[in-house]
Amino acid sequence: MQIIITGGAGFLGARLARTLLAQGSLSLAGAAARPIERITLVDRAAPPADLTADARIKAITGDLNDQLSAQADATPWREADAIFHLAAAVSGECEADFDLGMRSNFAATHALLERVRALNTRPVLVFASSLAVFGDSPEQPLPKVIEDHTLPTPQTSYGIQKFIGEQLVADFTRKGFVRGRSVRLMTVSVRPGKPNGAASGFFSGMIREPLAGLRAACPVPDETPVAVASPARTIEGIIRAAEASDAQWGPRTALNLPSLPTTVGEMAAALERVAGKAATALLDRTPDPAIMRIVKTWPGRIETARAKALGLAADDSFEAVIREYVRENPDAVKLPGVA
Amino acid sequence: MQIIITGGAGFLGARLARTLLAQGSLSLAGAAARPIERITLVDRAAPPADLTADARIKAITGDLNDQLSAQADATPWREADAIFHLAAAVSGECEADFDLGMRSNFAATHALLERVRALNTRPVLVFASSLAVFGDSPEQPLPKVIEDHTLPTPQTSYGIQKFIGEQLVADFTRKGFVRGRSVRLMTVSVRPGKPNGAASGFFSGMIREPLAGLRAACPVPDETPVAVASPARTIEGIIRAAEASDAQWGPRTALNLPSLPTTVGEMAAALERVAGKAATALLDRTPDPAIMRIVKTWPGRIETARAKALGLAADDSFEAVIREYVRENPDAVKLPGVA
Numbered sequence: 001m002q003i004i005i006t007g008g009a010g011f012l013g014a015r016l017a018r019t020l021l022a023q024g025s026l027s028l029a030g031a032a033a034r035p036i037e038r039i040t041l042v043d044r045a046a047p048p049a050d051l052t053a054d055a056r057i058k059a060i061t062g063d064l065n066d067q068l069s070a071q072a073d074a075t076p077w078r079e080a081d082a083i084f085h086l087a088a089a090v091s092g093e094c095e096a097d098f099d100l101g102m103r104s105n106f107a108a109t110h111a112l113l114e115r116v117r118a119l120n121t122r123p124v125l126v127f128a129s130s131l132a133v134f135g136d137s138p139e140q141p142l143p144k145v146i147e148d149h150t151l152p153t154p155q156t157s158y159g160i161q162k163f164i165g166e167q168l169v170a171d172f173t174r175k176g177f178v179r180g181r182s183v184r185l186m187t188v189s190v191r192p193g194k195p196n197g198a199a200s201g202f203f204s205g206m207i208r209e210p211l212a213g214l215r216a217a218c219p220v221p222d223e224t225p226v227a228v229a230s231p232a233r234t235i236e237g238i239i240r241a242a243e244a245s246d247a248q249w250g251p252r253t254a255l256n257l258p259s260l261p262t263t264v265g266e267m268a269a270a271l272e273r274v275a276g277k278a279a280t281a282l283l284d285r286t287p288d289p290a291i292m293r294i295v296k297t298w299p300g301r302i303e304t305a306r307a308k309a310l311g312l313a314a315d316d317s318f319e320a321v322i323r324e325y326v327r328e329n330p331d332a333v334k335l336p337g338v339a
Numbered sequence: 340m341q342i343i344i345t346g347g348a349g350f351l352g353a354r355l356a357r358t359l360l361a362q363g364s365l366s367l368a369g370a371a372a373r374p375i376e377r378i379t380l381v382d383r384a385a386p387p388a389d390l391t392a393d394a395r396i397k398a399i400t401g402d403l404n405d406q407l408s409a410q411a412d413a414t415p416w417r418e419a420d421a422i423f424h425l426a427a428a429v430s431g432e433c434e435a436d437f438d439l440g441m442r443s444n445f446a447a448t449h450a451l452l453e454r455v456r457a458l459n460t461r462p463v464l465v466f467a468s469s470l471a472v473f474g475d476s477p478e479q480p481l482p483k484v485i486e487d488h489t490l491p492t493p494q495t496s497y498g499i500q501k502f503i504g505e506q507l508v509a510d511f512t513r514k515g516f517v518r519g520r521s522v523r524l525m526t527v528s529v530r531p532g533k534p535n536g537a538a539s540g541f542f543s544g545m546i547r548e549p550l551a552g553l554r555a556a557c558p559v560p561d562e563t564p565v566a567v568a569s570p571a572r573t574i575e576g577i578i579r580a581a582e583a584s585d586a587q588w589g590p591r592t593a594l595n596l597p598s599l600p601t602t603v604g605e606m607a608a609a610l611e612r613v614a615g616k617a618a619t620a621l622l623d624r625t626p627d628p629a630i631m632r633i634v635k636t637w638p639g640r641i642e643t644a645r646a647k648a649l650g651l652a653a654d655d656s657f658e659a660v661i662r663e664y665v666r667e668n669p670d671a672v673k674l675p676g677v678a
Contacts, residue, residue, distance in 0.1 A: 140590035160510040171499040251479035
């Protein structure tokens with residue numbers, strides 16, 4: 001089996017690759033599991049060294065739109081049994097640079113679908129959409145609880161572009177050009193590594209940086225609701241989307257992945273339980289209106305009946321999520337007394 | 340005031356132009372009404388002679404995508420205070436020819452939005468979407484009654500393309516590039532003239548052709564539900580979308596226009612009341628699976644609270660709709676005894 005991961009050098013893409021390599025095989029759309037022979041990581045950046053050390057990993061470094069052009073080598077796309085389309089410009093970037101978002105999220109997703117359609121290979125395609133398709137606004141308040149059939153009313157360009165991607169995936173799937181599944185990722189926390197341009201970045205930074213002994217911005221009020229999922233739960237959902245049979249998957253509407261409903265204040269309290277007052281003392285509570293404007297439109301509470309029926313579950317508690325991060329990233333934890 | 344109507348030589352576009360010329364002025368987004376100096380009709384076909392005879396009408400004949408290209412003259416787009424974007428490939432065509440639909444409905448709408456964005460003129464833009472964004476399927480049954488916040492799950496490429504157009508209009512509006520309003524048109528009946536490639540075409544043909552003394556296909560069962568609106572009610576809704584202030588308009592989500600819930604059987608019965616058994620005897624009740632497949636996914640009953648609040652109403656009865664058609668199109672009514 002050959003697999004492509006776009007955005008494969010990013011945090012989620014690399015973690016997905018590691019998980020797939022570790023399991024060694026994959027079931028696609030209800031079929032029997034087959035050994036994974038190759039995972040091609042398409043990304044602007046080079047993948048981490050642990051991945052390139054694996055003989056099954058191939059890296060294509062460059063702009064995704066370029067890689068999907070008629071001039072580029074079609075071989076990896078032609079040979080792919082499954083494509084995980086994770087490459088995207090993030091929310092904050094897209095709000096600041098409209099054209100960047102349209103190119104990276106809208107045009108690239110369309111080009112990817114047209115590429116595989118032209119090859120007539122009907123791969124399984126998992127499209128990483130986002131809870132950012134849901135947006136609250138004074139003119140159109142979100143319902144208190146988001147359900148599987150709630151109408152998305154995105155309030156960011158990123159959300160609109162992801163929602164359009166879902167529609168394209170649905171119709172290319174209905175037409176039989178691809179076997180597409182769209183999953184809406186929740187706010188992933190705790191992300192290791194460096195901050196990115198996502199408006200949601202601080203949801204990881206406010207945990208990761210204090211654990212590293214560094215100051216961190218916490219730019220929104222304590223009561224700000226957030227629907228979080230750990231990296232492990234997120235990867236679980238992405239893989240399950242590829243594995244589920246058509247009957248298990250159900251409608252072509254994008255699937256909300258499970259999330260833990262919490263608040264910024266509860267996250268800070270969990271951090272204090274894990275790492276003490278020394279950790280929360282490192283949080284800078286200076287409000288950032290630009291981030292607040294985006295984040296406050298996102299829903300905090302999402303009922304995910306479809307995901308549950310697929311056997312997917314949310315994290316137990318945010319404290320458990322932090323402890324998982326500490327376990328997985330010992331070198332990134334520098335604050336004294338955190339085990 | 341300068342106005343552009345894309346698809347301006349089509350039935351709805353031409354009727355919209357006639358209505359605007361007759362009223363002579365237009366209020367845009369709550370501002371005071373201003374005299375209409377020019378209406379530019381952009382269409383592949385030439386407009387009807389009664390329109391070109393009016394000095395305020397200008398016709399641009401050609402492909403819309405070409406007219407929106409960087410090579411084409413930008414003057415009409417630059418001067419437009421309002422754009423009514425009605426040009427589209429219809430449902431049946433888009434289902435048969437995927438690329439045609441993507442070019443005519445998806446790419447053209449995107450190009451139009453980028454064109455006006457580049458000109459930085461912020462025109463009012465009314466985008467004609469469709470009830471075809473709603474689609475019933477075994478995996479995802481539609482609710483019995485569609486409401487303003489019902490999640491569209493399109494089951495045709497046409498529906499997907501219109502729904503994507505709505506999203507683009509919403510985000511270009513949120514960003515301040517255009518003052519967009521999307522209205523979802525219902526099944527327009529009775530359309531005069533020749534049949535087009537719309538799967539919904541027979542909803543007009545089954546009335547129009549018998550009144551002309553011609554046989555007509557009625558390819559779906561009597562109990563098939565349909566949400567119809569007369570041409571007059573449809574144009575009313577399109578104009579109201581341009582006129583309403585931002586506060587009246589409300590959210591950027593597309594607005595379902597009012598419709599009369601009826602069935603094919605009730606439509607035939609109304610035809611018989613207006614034109615006698617001689618009319619219904621001209622209906623060929625041979626099922627057409629291709630049309631049935633598309634039409635049966637559309638909803639029949641739609642609650643339109645937002646449209647009502649804007650002062651818009653559905654037709655009183657389908658019999659009244661037929662009588663309106665007879666009054667407006669005396670030359671097309673050839674069956675003896677119909678007044």
